[in-house]
Amino acid sequence: MMRKELNIVFLVIFVPAFLSSVWAEKKDTKKEGTPVLQRITENSSVYTSFFSLPYNNPVMKYRMYDYTLNEVSVGGDYRNESLPIVVQMGDGFRYGFVDVNSFINKRKSSMWGKASYRNGIQKNVKWNETSDYLLLYPYVMGDTLGGDFKSERYYFGGGYTAESGRFIWGVDASYSATLGYRQVDPRPRNVTGELDFTLGAALTEVGYYRVGLSVNAFKYKQKNDIKFYNEQGNVTLYHFTGMGMDYYRFRGEKKETYYKGHRFGGSLNLLPETKSGFTVNVSFDNFRFEKIISSLNELPMAKVDEYTWKAEVGYKQKNDNRFWGMKTNVSNNHRKGTENLFGDPANDIYPLIASAQQYSSKQAEYTLSGFYESGASANFGWAVCPNVGFHQVSVRYIYPMRTLDNDRLNSSAMVRIWKQIRRALLRVDGQVRYSASLNSQLQLSDIVDKKTLTPLYCNYRFLSTDYIFLQLALRSDIAINRRCALYVTAYWQRGWYTDKVYTDGISAVIGVAF
Amino acid sequence: MKLKFILFITLFSVAFVSCQDEMDVPRATTGVTIVYPDNVQALTILEETLVFTNVSTGENVTVPVNENFDLPRGLYNCSYKADVTYQTTSEGATSNPDEGEAGDDHTQESETVTMQGKLSGKLESVEINSNEKLNLSIETFLFSDKDDFIIEEIFFTGTLRSSGSQYYGDSYVKIYNNTDHVLYADGLALCESKFKSTQYFDYTPDIRKDTFTVWAIYVIPGSGKEHPVQPGESLILCDTGIDHRNANPNSFDLSAADFEWYDESTKPSHMDIDSPTVPNLDKWYCYTLSFWVLHNRGFCSYALARIPIDKETYLRDYYYTYSYTMYLPAGTFPMQQSAYKIPNSWIVDGVNCSVEAARVWDILPPNVDAGWTHCGKIDHDKERYFKSVRRKVAGFENGRCILQDTNNSSDDFNTECVPSIIEQQGTAKDAQGTKASTVTWDGVMPKTESNK
Numbered sequence: 001m002m003r004k005e006l007n008i009v010f011l012v013i014f015v016p017a018f019l020s021s022v023w024a025e026k027k028d029t030k031k032e033g034t035p036v037l038q039r040i041t042e043n044s045s046v047y048t049s050f051f052s053l054p055y056n057n058p059v060m061k062y063r064m065y066d067y068t069l070n071e072v073s074v075g076g077d078y079r080n081e082s083l084p085i086v087v088q089m090g091d092g093f094r095y096g097f098v099d100v101n102s103f104i105n106k107r108k109s110s111m112w113g114k115a116s117y118r119n120g121i122q123k124n125v126k127w128n129e130t131s132d133y134l135l136l137y138p139y140v141m142g143d144t145l146g147g148d149f150k151s152e153r154y155y156f157g158g159g160y161t162a163e164s165g166r167f168i169w170g171v172d173a174s175y176s177a178t179l180g181y182r183q184v185d186p187r188p189r190n191v192t193g194e195l196d197f198t199l200g201a202a203l204t205e206v207g208y209y210r211v212g213l214s215v216n217a218f219k220y221k222q223k224n225d226i227k228f229y230n231e232q233g234n235v236t237l238y239h240f241t242g243m244g245m246d247y248y249r250f251r252g253e254k255k256e257t258y259y260k261g262h263r264f265g266g267s268l269n270l271l272p273e274t275k276s277g278f279t280v281n282v283s284f285d286n287f288r289f290e291k292i293i294s295s296l297n298e299l300p301m302a303k304v305d306e307y308t309w310k311a312e313v314g315y316k317q318k319n320d321n322r323f324w325g326m327k328t329n330v331s332n333n334h335r336k337g338t339e340n341l342f343g344d345p346a347n348d349i350y351p352l353i354a355s356a357q358q359y360s361s362k363q364a365e366y367t368l369s370g371f372y373e374s375g376a377s378a379n380f381g382w383a384v385c386p387n388v389g390f391h392q393v394s395v396r397y398i399y400p401m402r403t404l405d406n407d408r409l410n411s412s413a414m415v416r417i418w419k420q421i422r423r424a425l426l427r428v429d430g431q432v433r434y435s436a437s438l439n440s441q442l443q444l445s446d447i448v449d450k451k452t453l454t455p456l457y458c459n460y461r462f463l464s465t466d467y468i469f470l471q472l473a474l475r476s477d478i479a480i481n482r483r484c485a486l487y488v489t490a491y492w493q494r495g496w497y498t499d500k501v502y503t504d505g506i507s508a509v510i511g512v513a514f
Numbered sequence: 515m516k517l518k519f520i521l522f523i524t525l526f527s528v529a530f531v532s533c534q535d536e537m538d539v540p541r542a543t544t545g546v547t548i549v550y551p552d553n554v555q556a557l558t559i560l561e562e563t564l565v566f567t568n569v570s571t572g573e574n575v576t577v578p579v580n581e582n583f584d585l586p587r588g589l590y591n592c593s594y595k596a597d598v599t600y601q602t603t604s605e606g607a608t609s610n611p612d613e614g615e616a617g618d619d620h621t622q623e624s625e626t627v628t629m630q631g632k633l634s635g636k637l638e639s640v641e642i643n644s645n646e647k648l649n650l651s652i653e654t655f656l657f658s659d660k661d662d663f664i665i666e667e668i669f670f671t672g673t674l675r676s677s678g679s680q681y682y683g684d685s686y687v688k689i690y691n692n693t694d695h696v697l698y699a700d701g702l703a704l705c706e707s708k709f710k711s712t713q714y715f716d717y718t719p720d721i722r723k724d725t726f727t728v729w730a731i732y733v734i735p736g737s738g739k740e741h742p743v744q745p746g747e748s749l750i751l752c753d754t755g756i757d758h759r760n761a762n763p764n765s766f767d768l769s770a771a772d773f774e775w776y777d778e779s780t781k782p783s784h785m786d787i788d789s790p791t792v793p794n795l796d797k798w799y800c801y802t803l804s805f806w807v808l809h810n811r812g813f814c815s816y817a818l819a820r821i822p823i824d825k826e827t828y829l830r831d832y833y834y835t836y837s838y839t840m841y842l843p844a845g846t847f848p849m850q851q852s853a854y855k856i857p858n859s860w861i862v863d864g865v866n867c868s869v870e871a872a873r874v875w876d877i878l879p880p881n882v883d884a885g886w887t888h889c890g891k892i893d894h895d896k897e898r899y900f901k902s903v904r905r906k907v908a909g910f911e912n913g914r915c916i917l918q919d920t921n922n923s924s925d926d927f928n929t930e931c932v933p934s935i936i937e938q939q940g941t942a943k944d945a946q947g948t949k950a951s952t953v954t955w956d957g958v959m960p961k962t963e964s965n966k
Contacts, residue, residue: 232678233894236871248572249589252871252892298843341570341588344639345874346716349841353643354587356539399539399586400573446573 036485037425039067040477040513043103044427046373046383046416047323053281053312054269057214058170059200062110062161070102073511075489077120081503087458088128088140090149095120099511102158113158114174122149127240127455129188130224130259131180138242138359139291139302139337141224141257143186143235144451151180157196166205168212172198185228186235192222202269209278210271218263220289226255239293239301241339242359243397243404244444244456247301249342254295261289261304275318279327282311299342299350306335316371323373328366329389335361360396365389367410379420387412393463400446404456406463407439425485429473440464462497469495469503477513484514541584542642547651548579548594550633554656555601555626562596562633569639572870582647590640593884594652595922596633601626632657632920634884638875655881657921662862663697663818664919666690666748669902669933670808670867671889673758673765674945680899681762683787685808686752686771688934689818690905691743692917699743700736702862703798703819704751704775706806707877708853710813711868711886712893714875715838715849723879725855726817726864727836730806732775732795733821741772746914750935751775753807755792764900764942766935768792777805798825799854809867812889812898815877817864819856832856858882865923867903869893885924900943902933904957915955931957 042048043065054060077095084091097118104111126146130136157174173196180190195218202212228234237255238246265285272278287306293299314327337359342350367389375381388411395404411434418427442460447453470493477487493505546564550557566575569589577583579594603626635654642648667688673681687704691697708729721727732751734741743749755774758765768774769791776794777786786805788794800806808814821828832855840847864878866886872893876886890898906928908918918926932943934957936950943950953961 228894230678230896231680232674232899233890233896234892235896236892245571247570248568249570250871252869253894297841339570341643343589343641343643344714346714347839347841348713348715353589353641354540356587358539398537449572 033482034067035479035482036069036513037420037423037477037479039069040425040485040487041381041418041420042066043069045323046371046385047275047316047318047325050316050325050369050371051271051279051281051312051314051327053267053283053310053329054212054271054279056198056216056283057200057202057212057267057269058159058161058172058198059168059202059212059214060210060269060271061112061159061172062163062168062170062202063105064110065103065105068104069513070104071099071487071511071513073099073101073487073509075099075507075509075511077505077507079503079505080123081501083462083501084124084126084458085462085497085503086133087126087455088133088137088142090122090125092123093120094123108164109160109162111158111160113156115156116153117155118151118153120151122151125149127238129186129190129226129237130257131178131190131192131222132220135220136222136259136289136291136304138240138361139259139304140240141226141237142240142455143237144454145186145235147182147184147186149180149182149188151178153178159198161200163204166203168202168204168210170200170202172196172200185230186237187227187229188224189227190222190224193220195219204273208273210269210273212267212269212271214267214269216263216265216267216285218265218287220259220261220263222259224257224259225294228255238452239291240452240455241302241397242337242361243395243402244453245358245397245400245402246449246452247339248449250293250296250299250301254293256294257301258292258294259289260292261287263287265308275323276316279312279314279316281313282309284309296345296350297348300340300352302337302339304335304337306333308333321375321378324371326368326370328368330367331363331365333361333363335359337361356398358398360394360398362392362394364392373416381416381418383414383416385412385414385416387414401443402445403441403443404460404463405439405441406437408435408437410435423479425475425477425479427475429471431469431471433469433471434466435468436466437464462501465498467495467497469493484512487511487513539586542587542644543582543584543647544577544642545582545647545649546577546579546592546594547649548635549651549653551654551656555603556599556628557633558599559633560597560599562594564592564594566640567591567593585642587643588641590637590642592637592640592650592652593924594633594635594654595925596654598631598633598656599628600631600656601628603627632922634880634920634922636880636884653880655884655921657919659919660862661693662820663689663699663702663743663749664692664863664905664917665816665818665865666917667902667904667934668808668816668865668867669935670810670812670814671898671901672807672810673762673942674899675762676764676945676947678945680810681758681765682807682810683754683756684752684758684762684765684768685810686750686768686933686935687808687816688748688750690748690917691745692919694745694911694914696742696744698736698739699734699741699749700738701733701820703731703733703821703856704795705732705817705819705856706730706808707815707817708801709815709877710809711815711866711877712813712872712874715840717836717838719834719836721834721836721855722877723858725857726815726819726861726878726882727853727855728817729799729801729853730775731798731800731821731854731856732806733798733825734773735793735796749773751795752792754787755789756787759941764945764947766939766941768935775800775806777802779804796825799829811893811895812867812869813872815864815866815883817856817861817878817882819860820862821856821860829854863919865903865927869895881921883921883923885922885926887923887927887929889930898930899945900932900936901930902957903927903929904931904934907955907959917956928957 080092127142130140155176159172161170178192200214267283270280316325341354371385373383414431475489491507495503635652705728750771752771757767781804784804864882906918
């Protein structure tokens with residue numbers, strides 16, 4: 001069955017994507033003669049990807065990369081944590097995946113596409129039976145038992161942007177679907193769907209700059225059902241409401257829920273038309289979702305209203321074959337959770353009698369980053385990217401009052417070296433990340449149920465400690481001919497937390513670039 | 515430059531904007547009036563407690579009785595309990611017969627006696643959600659001893675085989691003579707509610723306050739004096755009176771039980787077993803066409819009743835039809851069903867059972883049982899097997915155990931106990947076959963040499 005599904009995925013998504021990429025690459029008259037290794041080197045340069053926020057607007061991807069480049073890859077991703085850092089997401093995962101990535105420049109337009117299929121296991125997930133925890137926290141359904149969580153994810157998306165006089169317009173759309181399940185009790189079966197659509201417009205040559213505007217809409221759905229086959233019965237299912245609290249009234253056997261949400265947002269962007277100049281970007285979005293317990297006659301248990309502001313201001317400069325840049329990023333996120341209160345359920349109808357905003361999570365992040373890169377288009381080059389940031393988290397549960405505060409100082413430094421030797425290109429990335437907890441406080445009052453505090457304590461333990469991560473990534477490309485290269489990448493990561501807790505991550509990919 | 519300036523200003527203004535949180539949940543002011551029973555003289559409150567339980571959060575808040583207080587808005591259950599003294603009038607001889615002369619009349623004059631007792635009352639599903647002060651009133655009931663049998667223990671969950679599968683047939687109910695004189699069990703009916711505590715509809719007619727709607731009635735046979743029970747003694751009414759260890763080594767022996775409920779099944783695939791060693795209860799009515807088992811997830815209420823009329827009259831006159839409406843996503847469905855009813859005045863003892871996570875209402879009203887008890891905390895709780903609810907010991911009198919009976923099973927019962935028969939026989943108390951090694955009076959208090 002699984003093999004059959006895989007074949008369908010290949011036929012429906014990858015083969016057309018692959019063929020269209022080849023076709024587009026042949027039609028790319030402007031850069032047809034550029035060797036593949038040079039295209040890889042330039043498109044993956046630090047200089048190109050240093051600014052990040054403007055590229056949420058599709059019009060800013062117009063000529064984002066100098067060269068058309070397509071990649072088809074297959075690989076695996078593995079992570080292991082000696083203790084789960086976020087207990088609701090398990091203590092590791094194993095995934096296999098197939099990816100197609102494409103960026104195509106044409107005479108007066110750019111287009112891009114991505115299709116992927118991922119299949120694997122998230123290990124030892126506890127206190128959470130809902131997919132997309134980071135999107136739906138804290139209103140997930142969970143239990144004490146948990147276990148390995150299998151999932152399949154399908155993604156395909158793409159965009160197009162074109163120039164028309166001084167005006168650029170662009171569109172980007174993507175759809176992804178996930179099936180998450182477990183084949184032993186408790187048996188969640190989660191089906192998610194995400195549809196994302198962005199429309200952008202920009203005016204070029206405003207001074208030396210491109211000024212853009214984008215609007216974004218996102219729709220989300222998840223059907224989250226759990227079954228138990230054990231005839232003895234089942235463990236307690238909790239509908240969590242944050243900070244170790246759960247909706248006490250609906251504990252037990254309410255096993256069918258779904259989530260529906262949407263996000264609207266937009267951005268304003270300023271980006272230099274050339275390789276050098278300032279960028280100023282600001283984006284805003286409002287994400288809302290509702291958790292509904294289907295097994296209680298479609299009861300709307302809680303809703304979330306989240307506001308996110310992001311800003312990026314930076315400058316980068318090209319001097320001959322040397323590049324440097326600096327930027328600052330600021331983001332502010334405020335998630336408010338409101339629980340609905342229900343009256344007497346006569347006739348199986350739960351009348352809504354009141355609502356109370358109980359949960360609040362605020363996050364603010366301030367980051368200062370820089371880079372220096374030498375030889376982005378040469379046979380040998382290197383780059384260094386330092387980064388320092390301050391991250392503030394403040395979570396509140398109103399009644400009974402529970403508070404969590406954490407301030408962190410984050411820093412990292414990445415060094416990249418690459419060297420082309422005849423038909424081979426070797427790239428090595430080494431990075432060290434250090435994060436120090438400057439201030440951390442957890443205050444709980446009126447503890448009703450100690451059991452449901454377990455995930456809070458587990459997560460707070462790692463939120464309040466320092467950690468250091470080492471990462472090493474290798475990529476080797478062998479040009480088969482002028483247009484096409486085979487490549488392999490290998491990635492290793494190790495993280496150390498206090499109390500001898502560590503994490504390991506390994507991934508390996510083999511692919512074709514053309 | 516102007517454009518840059520505007521963007522910078524926008525950037526730094528939004529970066530420091532954050533939305534304000536609520537500082538507290540919305541609250542409402544509430545006051546409670548306690549309505550004391552009319553027919554009690556010189557009622558004096560010794561100690562009283564008023565507790566509001568937030569149905570959404572499970573939080574218990576003890577509030578002052580005659581004052582206003584603020585509570586977070588929501589749905590509440592409210593219970594009132596009080597230790598009281600009251601006066602009652604009893605017939606008593608006021609003249610001493612030894613002192614009078616022959617032929618004198620010994621006049622019987624009433625005597626006022628001060629008694630100790632317990633008051634209880636409750637409100638269920640109270641919506642506290644008003645901008646104005648909410649005034650509530652709780653009707654209270656004085657516990658009165660019916661001078662009859664009480665339910666000592668209900669073992670409804672059953673046992674498990676070593677494979678983990680459920681085993682049926684070894685459930686039982688123990689009834690107890692808590693008085694100081696002999697009681698006769700003849701004619702005592704064991705009843706199970708038709709309604710479930712986990713689902714409530716607006717029934718028409720709503721006769722819950724005065725009657726108990728049942729779907730199983732089994733009566734102890736006898737002419738009136740055939741089954742005497744001594745003070746402090748019990749009777750075991752069981753599902754199937756056989757040695758269940760032959761079929762399930764994790765079960766126990768019920769071949770010496772006092773009575774069993776036996777059903778002549780019309781389903782060949784689900785036949786009941788008629789034990790040769792245990793007499794059958796007289797089946798007046800049961801809903802099932804196969805055989806009756808106690809609701810093993812614990813959603814039903816149970817009662818002992820003295821039905822003062824004969825079987826034929828009862829079955830003819832106490833059958834009623836009720837209607838309700840089911841509102842489902844698929845549509846609205848008017849429903850109509852029929853059942854037997856038992857007037858609450860016939861009930862000598864009753865126990866509400868439910869599970870915390872699924873409980874919606876109490877089937878028996880507060881004047882029969884002002885509380886509820888449980889085995890398991892959620893529906894289908896896998897921890898509930900091999901456990902029973904057992905009435906607490908209140909004390910001992912001349913070597914006789916007095917069980918607590920305040921008409922509030924939340925207070926009167928120990929929950930999730932090792933069943934008494936498992937303790938006495940030292941049989942398995944879990945699916946792994948772990949033997950019970952402690953014998954207790956009530957599931958908690960061990961039997962020792964000093965209190966045996």
